[in-house]
Amino acid sequence: MSCKCIYKCKETLRHENRVAVFDKYWKLGNLQAQRNFLAGLITKVDKKRMVVNAKVNRKFNIHYFLPKIDSSRVQVCKSTFLATLDESGRKIRTIIRKQHSGLCSPDKRASNAYRIPADILQKIHTHIQSFPCVPSHYTRANSKRQYLEPHLSVKKMYVDFTESLPEDVKPCSLQTYRNIFNTEYNLGFHHPKKDRCDFCAKYEEYPVGTEKDNMTPEYDAHIIAKNQARLKMLEDSNKSKNDRMFKCFTFDLQQVLLAPYFNVKSFYYKRKLCVYNLTIYDHGAGKGYCYVWDETIAQRGSCDIASCIVQHINTQCSEAEHISLYSDGCGGQNKNRFVFTALLHTMRKFSNLKSIEITFLVSGHTQMVCDSVHGTIEMAKKGQKIYVPQDWLQVIEKAKVHGIRYDAVPMNQKSFIDFKAVNEKLFDMKLNSKTVDGNKVKWSKIVSCRFEKGSENQLKIKYGYDDEEYAIVKLGKTATDVEIAQELPQLYSSILPISLAKKKDLITISNAVTFPDTARQYYQNLEVNRGKSRGSDESFPVRHDQSAHDADADEDQEMNLESPPGLEDTYSKSGEKKEQPSKKRNSKREKVKRIIKL
Structure with missing residues (x-):
C-alpha cells in the first residue's frame, strides 16, 4: 500500500489488520448489514471554514475510520478506506444520503422472492419420479416424451403429495408443483394416437347414438x-x-x-x-x-x-x-x-x-x-x-x-x-x-x-x-x-443367405465409409441366396429407378459375384429387360408347323 497522506495509514495500519477488516465486511453477505457496517466507520463533519467563490460548494467533510485488532479505531484517508474494503465512493455517498442516527435506512427495492426450501423441492422430485412411466410404443424413436397412467392428473398427483408429507411440514402450492412437473419433466398423460387401441379409438370417435350404444357392451367387456x-x-x-x-x-x-x-x-x-x-x-x-x-x-x-x-x-x-x-x-x-x-x-x-x-x-x-x-x-x-x-x-x-x-x-x-x-x-x-x-x-x-x-x-x-x-x-x-x-433338433443347419441386391448395397456402404477391415470382410463373406427368395426382411424400400433384380453384369464383375443362373438370358448388359416370347405364342407356332408338314 502506497499512501502519503497526513494520517500515515501505512504505519498505523498493518496489512494483517486490513485483511481481517476485509474478510469481516464481505462475510456479512447482506447489503443492508454491509451498509450499516460502513455507516459505523464514517462520520459526517461540518466544514471549518467556508471559501468564497469556490468551484465546489461542499457543505461538509467525511472522516473515515477502520477498526484495529484491539477494538480501537484509527482514522485513515479515503483511498485507504475504499481500497481496504474494495468498495466505491458512490456507495459511501449513498450511505451518507440514507444515514439517520448512525444507521442506514432500509433498501426499498424489492428483495428476492420466496424460495422453496431445498428439502421440499427434493420431496417433489422424488414424488414425481415414483410414478411408473413408459415411452410411446411407436413414436419413441422420434420423441423422448414419456407417459403416465391416463387416469392420473397433476392435481391428483399434488393431492397425493400433500397427503404423504408429515403434518408439521408445510407443503408447496399446486402451482409450484405444476411448474416443476411442466418445466423439469417431459411427461404426459394421454398416449399418442399411434399408441391407442384401435377398438377404443373407434368407440370414442363414434357419435352418440344407436351404433355407439350397440358397441357399449363389447367396449365395456374390452x-x-x-x-x-x-x-x-x-x-x-x-x-x-x-x-x-x-x-x-x-x-x-x-x-x-x-x-x-x-x-x-x-x-x-x-x-x-x-x-x-x-x-x-x-x-x-x-x-x-x-x-x-x-x-x-x-x-x-x-x-x-x-x-x-x-x-x-x-x-x-x-x-x-x-x-x-x-x-x-x-x-x-x-x-x-x-x-x-x-x-x-x-x-x-x-x-x-x-x-x-x-x-x-x-x-x-x-x-x-x-x-x-x-x-x-x-x-x-x-x-x-x-x-x-x-x-x-x-x-x-x-x-x-x-x-x-x-x-x-x-x-x-x-x-x-x-x-x-x-x-x-x-x-x-x-x-x-x-x-x-x-x-x-x-x-x-x-x-x-x-x-x-x-x-x-x-x-x-x-x-x-x-x-x-x-x-x-x-x-x-x-x-x-x-x-x-434327448438332444433337440436344430432349426437351421447352415448360415442363412441374403439376397444378391442386399449384399451389393452392404458392400457399397462398406466401401463408401471408413470401415474397419474386419467389418468390410464380414460383409464380403456373406452368403448369397441363388435360388428362390426365402422372404427375408428388406430393411428399406428400393428406389424407383433401381432395377427390381439389381442384376447388372458390370457390377457383378466389380464385386466378384456371379449372376444367378438364367439371369443373363432375361436381362441385357445395359440392364434392360429382354422381351421373352410367351409360352402361348410358342405353342401356336408349333401347331402351325405340324399343319404345314401334313
Whole structure:
C-alpha cells in the first residue's frame, strides 16, 4: 500500500489488520448489514471554514475510520478506506444520503422472492419420479416424451403429495408443483394416437347414438379384460419381488435394428442387414435381458422366439419352481403351438419347475416394461456408428446409464431349436385339437395357457382372465422322460443367405465409409441366396429407378459375384429387360408347323 497522506495509514495500519477488516465486511453477505457496517466507520463533519467563490460548494467533510485488532479505531484517508474494503465512493455517498442516527435506512427495492426450501423441492422430485412411466410404443424413436397412467392428473398427483408429507411440514402450492412437473419433466398423460387401441379409438370417435350404444357392451367387456390382465401382471410382478421361487417375465420383440447404422442420407435407400432383439424383463430382479441375432443366424418366427425364451429359462431359472410369462397375443410369434411346445418341454426337462404359465395381454393394451427397455436402446443408438451386428451388443449393454444395466446375449444357430419337429415327435399338439368336453380349441381366443407337473399330457387353457377353471386339452402323445432328455433338433443347419441386391448395397456402404477391415470382410463373406427368395426382411424400400433384380453384369464383375443362373438370358448388359416370347405364342407356332408338314 502506497499512501502519503497526513494520517500515515501505512504505519498505523498493518496489512494483517486490513485483511481481517476485509474478510469481516464481505462475510456479512447482506447489503443492508454491509451498509450499516460502513455507516459505523464514517462520520459526517461540518466544514471549518467556508471559501468564497469556490468551484465546489461542499457543505461538509467525511472522516473515515477502520477498526484495529484491539477494538480501537484509527482514522485513515479515503483511498485507504475504499481500497481496504474494495468498495466505491458512490456507495459511501449513498450511505451518507440514507444515514439517520448512525444507521442506514432500509433498501426499498424489492428483495428476492420466496424460495422453496431445498428439502421440499427434493420431496417433489422424488414424488414425481415414483410414478411408473413408459415411452410411446411407436413414436419413441422420434420423441423422448414419456407417459403416465391416463387416469392420473397433476392435481391428483399434488393431492397425493400433500397427503404423504408429515403434518408439521408445510407443503408447496399446486402451482409450484405444476411448474416443476411442466418445466423439469417431459411427461404426459394421454398416449399418442399411434399408441391407442384401435377398438377404443373407434368407440370414442363414434357419435352418440344407436351404433355407439350397440358397441357399449363389447367396449365395456374390452376394458374389463384389459384391467384384469394388467392387474394379474401387477400381482405376479409384486409376488416375484418377494418370492425367489416365483419368476415373472415379460417379453417382446423390438422393432428391427439395422447394421450398418449411420446417419448418412445417401444410405437411406440402401438395404441393410436386419438385427433382431427379443427383450425379456425379469420383474423380480428388475433387470432386462436382450437376446440378439441377425438375419443370417435365424429368422423371427415362433420357433426362434421360443428358443430365446427357453435359453433364458435355462440360464436364469435354476432354482425357480413357478414361472409366469406375459406378452402380446401375436399369433405368428407368441401365441401358437410351438411356443407352447417349448414351454411344456422345458417344464418336463427341469425337475425343480412345477408350473409354467403364459398370459397374453389384450390387443391394443400391451404396454410392458420391455417397451421402456426398447425406448432406452433407441435413444442410446443416436450418434452411434454400428459397423456389424455384433456392435449392437455394446450399445445395448451401455444404453442404461443409471440402475441395473441390460444384459446383451448373442444368439448362435445352435441355440435355435425346431420345436415344430419336437411337437410332432413328442406331443402331437394339433390345430384341430379338442378339449376333454369335446369343444374345438380356439387358439386365437386363448388368453392364458398353463403347464403343470403331474399333468404332462395336458394343456390347460383359458379364454377369459377371470375364468375360475381351465379348459383341459389332451395331447396326442405323452413323451417319456428318456425322450425329453434327448438332444433337440436344430432349426437351421447352415448360415442363412441374403439376397444378391442386399449384399451389393452392404458392400457399397462398406466401401463408401471408413470401415474397419474386419467389418468390410464380414460383409464380403456373406452368403448369397441363388435360388428362390426365402422372404427375408428388406430393411428399406428400393428406389424407383433401381432395377427390381439389381442384376447388372458390370457390377457383378466389380464385386466378384456371379449372376444367378438364367439371369443373363432375361436381362441385357445395359440392364434392360429382354422381351421373352410367351409360352402361348410358342405353342401356336408349333401347331402351325405340324399343319404345314401334313
